[in-house]
Amino acid sequence: MALIEAHSLGKAYGTTRAVNDLSFTVRPGSVTGFLGPNGSGKSTTMRLMLGLDRGEGTTTFDGVPFQQLDHPMRHVGALLEAKPFHPTRRARNHLRMLAVSNGIGDRRVDEVLALVGLESVARGRPGKFSLGMGQRLGIACALLGDPHTLILDEPSNGLDPQGIQWLRSLLQHLAKEGRSVFVSSHLLQEMSVLADELVVIGRGTMLANGPVQDFIQHSGLGSVEVRTPDGALLQPRLAALGAEVTTSDGTLVVRGVSAEQVGDEAHAAGARVHQLVTRQATLEEAFLEATGLSEEFRGGAS
Numbered sequence: 233m234a235l236i237e238a239h240s241l242g243k244a245y246g247t248t249r250a251v252n253d254l255s256f257t258v259r260p261g262s263v264t265g266f267l268g269p270n271g272s273g274k275s276t277t278m279r280l281m282l283g284l285d286r287g288e289g290t291t292t293f294d295g296v297p298f299q300q301l302d303h304p305m306r307h308v309g310a311l312l313e314a315k316p317f318h319p320t321r322r323a324r325n326h327l328r329m330l331a332v333s334n335g336i337g338d339r340r341v342d343e344v345l346a347l348v349g350l351e352s353v354a355r356g357r358p359g360k361f362s363l364g365m366g367q368r369l370g371i372a373c374a375l376l377g378d379p380h381t382l383i384l385d386e387p388s389n390g391l392d393p394q395g396i397q398w399l400r401s402l403l404q405h406l407a408k409e410g411r412s413v414f415v416s417s418h419l420l421q422e423m424s425v426l427a428d429e430l431v432v433i434g435r436g437t438m439l440a441n442g443p444v445q446d447f448i449q450h451s452g453l454g455s456v457e458v459r460t461p462d463g464a465l466l467q468p469r470l471a472a473l474g475a476e477v478t479t480s481d482g483t484l485v486v487r488g489v490s491a492e493q494v495g496d497e498a499h500a501a502g503a504r505v506h507q508l509v510t511r512q513a514t515l516e517e518a519f520l521e522a523t524g525l526s527e528e529f530r531g532g533a534s
């Protein structure tokens with residue numbers, strides 16, 4: 233078991249509410265993606281979960297708050313935005329220091345260095361590491377205690393495409409082993425293939441929480457595209473059902489009704505259908521729709 237339960241998390245900076253009454257659970261065996269626009273409160277939420285910021289609410293790991301865990305690194309592995317590496321302390325020594333203070337043996341240090349692909353630079357100094365190498369060292373720290381729970385803030389930052397694919401397989405593998413993985417990312421395409429569940433926030437407030445597929449389907453942005461020479465027969469029937477219908481190149485683009493309903497109406501109207509395609513919204517489209525009104529920082533039109 234490795235259940236994370238966050239209850240009524242909240243945090244204000246002066247008069248700004250960065251996080252507002254957030255409650256969610258991260259189930260063992262799943263990757264839960266944490267999405268929100270810039271400045272929506274993701275990093276603050278993760279710090280609150282780990283007791284690194286003072287605020288409202290509680291987070292428990294199998295029922296126990298982070299501060300009350302014996303050897304916390306063995307229970308919860310965390311990667312936060314600010315990397316606390318000493319720039320001149322060699323990577324392996326940094327890991328060894330962490331290991332000793334958490335009762336973890338040297339063998340595990342070498343294991344995690346190999347796991348993140350940093351064996352060849354184990355004696356290198358993080359100050360000279362690229363962004364991606366620093367990120368891999370951060371992931372090694374998070375994995376050091378072989379924890380059953382991971383909280384990772386933008387772990388794919390600075391990773392190249394191979395690195396992102398590697399990280400995806402690693403996190404999915406760890407989740408399959410029964411661990412809980414809570415991970416934030418701005419890479420929505422990546423999140424759509426990585427995550428099972430989502431927590432989506434805007435301006436510190438919960439916008440959606442549940443399976444990725446539900447979030448995409450509820451967006452209302454999916455459509456059914458019908459290629460028909462008899463659009464004039466079909467269109468009014470679909471409109472009468474409440475569908476939103478637009479035409480493009482002899483194809484009706486229908487929103488708000490299912491493919492079955494479109495097929496049935498075409499049959500009833502005697503309209504010939506040459507092609508009928510269901511097009512699902514992308515996670516990016518669903519995310520933009522859900523967070524559109526809650527963006528903290530919005531660029532002007534170019």
Ligand SMILES: Nc1ncnc2c1ncn2[C@@H]1O[C@H](COP(=O)(O)OP(=O)(O)OP(=O)(O)O)[C@@H](O)[C@H]1O
Binds near residue numbers: 270277
């Ligand atoms: N130390 C701080 N002092 C004052 N305000 C802060 C502090 N840290 C964060 N904030 C504010 O709290 C809000 C949430 O910030 P946070 O960094 O948690 O967002 P985020 O979702 O992680 O953003 P990003 O995606 O850009 O990393 C923002 O309005 C930010 O300006």
